Amino acid sequence: MTTTTTPTTPHEPALTPDSRPRTRSVAAPSKRMSAFFANASLIIIGFCFLLPLSWLVFASFDTAATYQTRVPAELSFDNFSAVLTPELTFLPLWNSLIISVSTAVITVVIALLAAYPLSRYQARFNKPFMYTVLFGTCLPITAIMVPVYALFVALNLLDSIPGTIAFLAASSLPVAIYMAKNFMDSVPISLEEAAWVDGASAMRALRTIVIPLMRPGIAVISIYVFFAAWGNFFVPFVLLLSPSKQPAAISIYSFFGQYGTIAYGQLAAFSLIYAVPVIALYVLVSRGIGGSFALAGAVKG
């Protein structure tokens, strides 16, 4: 084991804050030291990450907010009541909801349908298809927005919510198919075989056996797609033009453009209202199905 000490890697690990003293002993003091260092550096990093966030929360409750972070003199909900108007908040939030829920539902249904033959039948076509799908997951969506705009003009789909949903669904399909296939592979096939013997069709087996068994996986995919659609700014920004159809991301952006330099508090309040659904959903999910790990695992493939 000592042969590994040959300096094959010349650079010292600048990345490890774990600079424990030279002594090689693993005795308690050094361990406590390293735990102390770890705690201290985590707290410092955490503080840096918290600072910008705290502005958002403080400013939203502060009627005299600026871009500086300070605890509001008095807790006020005026900012919230000022932005909670139909045309400013409710309609855009409703649009966001429609767009992201439809995108998630369509994507999940189509991805499950597609995953079934890919997971259950051996075909020569499967492997190249899965590689194409994997390639599609890497596709930089912002890079194709200019051609997508031209396509939407040609198809007369510009400024149409269904068109936008269709594009969002198509762009999240590669990831969804990839995840759905992986989840479906882990559902044992023996139960379906029994159903087939009893004369159930493939689609019936999928509906009554496979889907109930992969419910956690379906939840992960739906939430993943919902998150991406809810937070997406660029796609609706390019594809939806009339304010009555635009989701909250765009209406926040327009609000910022008009009043961003005056109504800091209202901007913060609006942003918070828009962010709360995803935060709540994330908390729910991470309690329920080990959120980050499930997502990370799915991404890790």
Place this chain on the structure above:
Amino acid sequence: MTAEVLTPSPQPELRRDPEEGSRRSRRRSLTSLIRMIPLVPAIFLMLVFLAGPIIWSLWGSLTDASLTGRAATDPQFIGVDNYTRLFADPLFPQSVWLTVVFTLVSAVIAQTVLGLSLALLMNKANKKVGAVVGTIIVAAWILPEIVAAFVAYAFFSQDGTLNQMLSVVGLDGPNWLYSFPMLAVICANIWRGAAFSMMIYQAALNDVPPEITEAAMIDGAGGAKRLIYVTLPMIRQTITTTLMLITLQTLSLFTLIFVMTGGGPSNNSTTLPILAYKEAFRFSDIGYGTAIATVMLAVGAAFSIVYIRALRAPKD
């Protein structure tokens, strides 16, 4: 075993009978076609909305298509003019350079190093401290991109929180968004993106069997040595794939930069996605914008191929 005639059976192609007649094999290929029907909606959507734009991108970049006027309804084929113009445009090399700097510094170096360090620190630190700090870091990641961009804008602006902090120690900070636009967007992206690498590395570190690091410890390897020679090689695979993934995401990042600086001042933070957007929609030159998009697609495709190879390498 003879009951596999019409009902779909799980492993049909595996049991291939060399004696089968042509009628049967035709039916078999028909069955396998029918079985692929559930793939049709997925293939249709992806062909129309993903493959379509990519193919259009290749063709459209060879035309003078624009948002308004004659060229909007009847774009003319102009050959590689857009590309010659692009490579002669001083903005193009600058944007490529800014994109490279942005990706390299904010994703490859900072997010990987910070994400990995955070994951390692969480293992060492007090459970409660780790949980609280982890929540804060993940919070920045969950925020919708546009909100994160505003928060970062507020933080780095002239009267923002950063300068407020600096004034406590007697420093008079500049308007970071104007004086150091790249630094501001890079820091903002690190702030927003660290959680992703952190979570993946946490999962990877959990998969490293503790016996191995313990064995190294008994052999007398110190903390740093254990990390370099044992832990890091064991999660090398994860590091490669995560690196590629965040590189691809960062290359095409738009909203954060667009909201924070709009690519300015005087194009000093105009990365390729911003440049493509500006040329296509501000200056309504769709053809030229598409040429930039095509270049981005080519770069993205190259990275994707490397990524997919890295993904499959150890498995096959």
